[in-house]
Amino acid sequence: MSTAASAVATPRLDNWLAEARHITRHAARTLIDAGLVTVDGRPGRPGQRVRDTADVVVTPPPAIDPVAETRPAGTPGPATVLHIVDEDEWLAVVDKPSGMVVHPAPGHPTGTLADALKERGTTWSLLGGTERAGIVHRLDRDTSGLLVVAKTEAAHRNLARQLSDRSLGRTYWALVHGGFREDTGTIDAPIARHPRDRRRMAIVEGGREAITDFRVLERLSGASILEVSLRTGRTHQIRVHLASIGHPIVGDAVYGRPDPTLRRPALHARRLRFRHPADSAERSYESPVPEELVAAADRLRPTVE
Secondary structure (H helix, E strand, O other): OOHHHHHHHOOEHHHHHHHHHOOOHHHHHHHHHOOOEEEOOEEOOOOOEOOOOOOEEEOOOOOOOOOHHHOOOOOOOOOOOOEEEEEOOOEEEEEEOOOOOOOOEOOEOOOOHHHHHHHOOOOOOOOOOHHHOOEOOOOOOOOEEEEEEEOOHHHHHHHHHHHHOOOOEEEEEEEEEOOOOOOEEEEEOOEEEOOOOOOOEEEOOOOEOOEEEEEEEEEOOOEEEEEEEEOOOOOOHHHHHHHHOOOOEOOOOOOOOOEOOEOOOOEEEEEEEEEOOOOOOEEEEEOOOOHHHHHHHHHOOOOOO
16 A cells, blocks of 8 residues: 555544544644544554544533632532533533533633533534633623534534624513503614723614514513513623613613512523534423523512402
8 A cells, every 4th residue: 555545544532633523624623632532542643644543522611610619628519410402423402500600711710611511521523712612602790591612613614604694583581671652673782891880781873783683572660571582692682782771680780770570680591592513403492481580570570359
């Protein structure tokens, strides 16, 4: 056999891994350089040749223990529990709890959804980088509900395109202050960082396009339950848009006012819809509204005597 023919029969490890995992060669090299790939029990090298009989093992990037900083040294703790609604070799649909940050950020380096995904022992797409492995889109820390995460870079690119062309549908349940005369509405106002408070977002001329549609589901006493749909996905979009028209979300202390009976904004990602990257089949999911939000709405229902 010629040298050229032998090279074709034994591909480089980075090329082999990229094809086997449906990821880019760059992502494969990232895994290899991080020492997460072994060949026949030894650390792999990007350029080494891989025989058909080779035993290639990929170890998921280590997760950060979300309770390590608050637990006494040496004390074992449970792994983060994720509610996985659906999962296959391409992706997973997660029902995120309120209080969990989606990926590491300033002030929130640990205990994220990305960490919890790594704990599951699965290789996730590295298209967004190792710290955001698998993350296609995000929810605010205190917003609960559905999001889709990608296992392969092919799935990640496909889902990202659906986000861009607005075919990935996201529908939210929201409890807001005040009543509406109209049954439906659209808020079209650009969003950017607040000019004086960089921790907040605001309606800013020249900001990024942001469009939110809403429909009134129920009128309560001094409040309303809305179904909210996103055409764009800006940071804090729903919260900023609803506050801008005088209807801040109940419990949102940043864009509205604190609520003594609710420790989080009453916002929940209730429905998720997309085309599966493998066969373009329509997939749709629904998450029940959390009990604390149902209770908050019940307290605002008119009393019937």
